[in-house]
Amino acid sequence: MNRSNAILTLIVLALPLALIGALASGPVTIDLGSALASGWRGEGSDAVILWQLRMPRALLAMVVGAALGMGGAAMQGMLRNPLAEPALLGVSSGAALAAILLLYYGLAWQAGWLLPLLAIGGAFAAVACVWLLAGRGASASRLVLAGVAINAFLSALMALALNYAPSMFAMQEIVFWLLGSLANRGWDQLLLAFPFVAVGALLLFSGRNYLRALSLGEASAVSLGYGGRRYPLAILLGIAAAVGAAVAVAGTIGFIGLVVPHLVRPLVRQDPGRLLWASALAGALLLLLADILVLNFIGAQELRIGAVTAFIGAPFFFWLIVSARRAGTL
């Protein structure tokens, strides 16, 4: 086995270990073994903490991380640009704006599923706007441009919403939501997000050969049989479903979609197709590890996971630039 495959195997093996780590992390110490053994319907506070609080949160971290990693890989592949991330298409902003409006009017807590569902709707609406604005036969670059424009408009709307926030409380809630968090997420959110992420993953994987062909450029991709609107549409809908659902339940968690594909690209011989599942795995692991950090952080305020990923992501970029400078590849 060569080094790349060994690292990929390590990532796969590290996932269950990190899961156990996440289950063991939290403000109270629980007897993990007996709580696990007591099963799903187990009595006692340890079992309840494990099965109702920690397990869904840890699984959600993996699902959200996988969605963001995969979405980033698809986005970079489609735009042939290593600096692309899913937020570029306005997916995150669309979801965020819908969520903000709900928080704004204090409707968020009417039902646990209302906010995520509307946020997913927001993500799809944003992508629909991008698609319509880009128009017929849009090239990848026109799609990005449309995405940037829609994104800018949604950001303006968000700024407006914050500006006229009805109360300090609503504003604080919105800001915290924008930072991204996995706190207090349960089975409801997991069950809501998972089908969307799964469908998104299927759509993205169905476009893996399109992403491969695109590494030669758009004209070559068409000549290889990957023309038409079918493929970009599948990728766009896949990103909207997966990333939209992730943002809907966990807020905007940055940098995973940008950094993870970078990290694993050398492990899959730069293949934009295999990069999809490798980024999903690495994204799941990275977000789970970040959440372990959050869970073990002791402070008066909850440490938001979006802040943690940004703190991992930004220095990583410093390192990326420095190493590229040294190797003379940038």
Place this chain on the structure above:
Amino acid sequence: MRNSTLVVSCHGLAVERRRERVIEGFSCRLQPGELTAVVGPNGAGKSSLLQALAGVLSPAAGRIDFGELDSAAIPVARRAQLCAYLPQAEVPAWSLAVRDFVALGLLPWGKRVDRQRRVAAALRQVDARGFSERPVTQLSGGELRRVQLARLLVGEAPFLVADEPTAALDIRHQLQLMQNFRRQADSGRTVVLALHDLALAARYCDRILLLERGRLRAEGVPADVLKPELIGEVYGISCELRWRDGVADFVPLDLL
């Protein structure tokens, strides 16, 4: 697995780019075993014609037949198996290893082919086996062209289309590339190249199509098309063209 030969014929072809006609009333017949050069001034429609042949642009009118079939009626995956296309500037997006890059030419074939054998054979044809593991982003211009040619050849398509493949290459690489295309034609493929170098076109090609503002101005064997008066008129220059043993000596003199 090898596709048989393919006659490609255009009938009253028109191509549009940004709602403007760039090719109009174009008819021709491209034969297996023939190396055809498409020449003409910048903006004459060479690239658009090639993109239409490769299925990148759809005809606005007329049709392109692959054998007996209208190529528009052939499923895209099958069409991609029949016709391989190398655009003018193909910049690889990722630093794929050379052999992975070449394997992309097998995408229309799915999993039905022996990838390793095909890629090795294609790399051998362009004399690039020595650097099959190098990242494509670190190749010299000449090496990259050879690797792109391997990508073009790997699917063993009977119809090859390349847009100015010799551009930006040194003289040795130009000759090497043209000889390779000559061999492809000799082995029964239908090959069409857009070329700016008229001497190369005269030396290696069986036929020349001269385009002027989207229309076919002249076609035929090099000696019939490459006449100083005609070339001078189409390009707006004065030039000298002498033939010595089938090799054209082309000297552009001045602007008209």
